[in-house]
Amino acid sequence: MTPEEKFELFDRFCSNELSAAEEKMLTKLISEDVAVAEEFKLYQELNSHLDTRFTSEKEEEALGDALKVIGDAHFNKKATTKETKVIRMPVWAYAAAASVAIIFGVYFFGQSNPVYNDFANIPELSITERGNIEKNSKNAEHAFNSKNYAGAEKYLLILLSKDENNAEYQFYYGLSLLEQDKYVETTQVLEKLYQGNSGYKYKALWFEALNQLKQKKYDQCATLLENIPEDAEDYTRAQELLKKM
Structure with a gap:
């Protein structure tokens, strides 16, 4: 039949x-x-x-x-x-x-793609906990953790002007840009990090993938996710996101 x-x-x-x-x-x-x-x-x-x-x-x-x-x-x-x-x-x-x-796993009455907010878990900035009492550090931390990303961007730029190779400042600066939908600038910052060898290498790669997801650039997002190794903190989440794409 x-x-x-x-x-x-x-x-x-x-x-x-x-x-x-x-x-x-x-x-x-x-x-x-x-x-x-x-x-x-x-x-x-x-x-x-x-x-x-x-x-x-x-x-x-x-x-x-x-x-x-x-x-x-x-x-x-x-x-x-x-x-x-x-x-x-x-x-x-x-x-x-x-x-x-x-x-083929397609929801019949409307296939939905994964979205940024389902996967973005923004880590808190904790500069002052390590004894740095500089005023701009305090302001950057307070602004970022209060989700005042425009303010965090401003203070992190000041900090980077004094310590341009600080990977932590670069990473959180990139997240501040990402949360403001400044996609091109975000890529410029995070790409430099994940092509380097700092402790933020794979965190930067994960968030750059989310940057592409936020723009609905699914192919670019998938390519970045596939480069996250198994021992990376965000590997499991990366695999979960890949399965949903």
């Missing part, structure tokens, strides 16, 4: 059009194959959803076009349509496309 025939059988069941022989065949299929049973359950839910969801032919056509791309790729041919005022896919084709989407 082809996938088309199977979903047409599902469709006829929901339309109360099955003959006794067809109903017996469907019952046998469901009882003997767990995958078919799951597809049948999905189809029934989808059929019910389509009956209540669409308020206009335009909405149905839009979803049909989206699902048709998935269905065509799976079956390697276009689903049969009826010639009406608006070209529409038969309901079984929606279900077939939906089952293919589920196989």
Whole structure:
């Protein structure tokens, strides 16, 4: 039985059009194959959803076009349509496309990409805890930890003007820029760090990946994540993010 025939059988069941022989065949299929049973359950839910969801032919056509791309790729041919005022896919084709989407981990009614706020965990700045009592250090720490990133940027720049190679100042300066959506400047700062050998090397790489994620540059983000080694603090989170992309 082809996938088309199977979903047409599902469709006829929901339309109360099955003959006794067809109903017996469907019952046998469901009882003997767990995958078919799951597809049948999905189809029934989808059929019910389509009956209540669409308020206009335009909405149905839009979803049909989206699902048709998935269905065509799976079956390697276009689903049969009826010639009406608006070209529409038969309901079984929606279900077939939906089952293919589920196989590939795609959420049927709208795939969502990971977002920056789900992964960004900004570390606190703690300069003064190590005995540095310089006024600008205190101000930088207070501004950053209060999420006044514009103020933190200003004070960290002052600190960097006196100690330009301080990796800690550079890292938190980069985070201040990132939180202000200053993407290009963020890359310039963090790239210098992760290409170096300081203790902030892989933290900078992780946050530069998040910088790309924030801009929805998923390919660039993935490339950076793949370079985070297993012994890095953010490796587990990096792998989690990769799986969601």
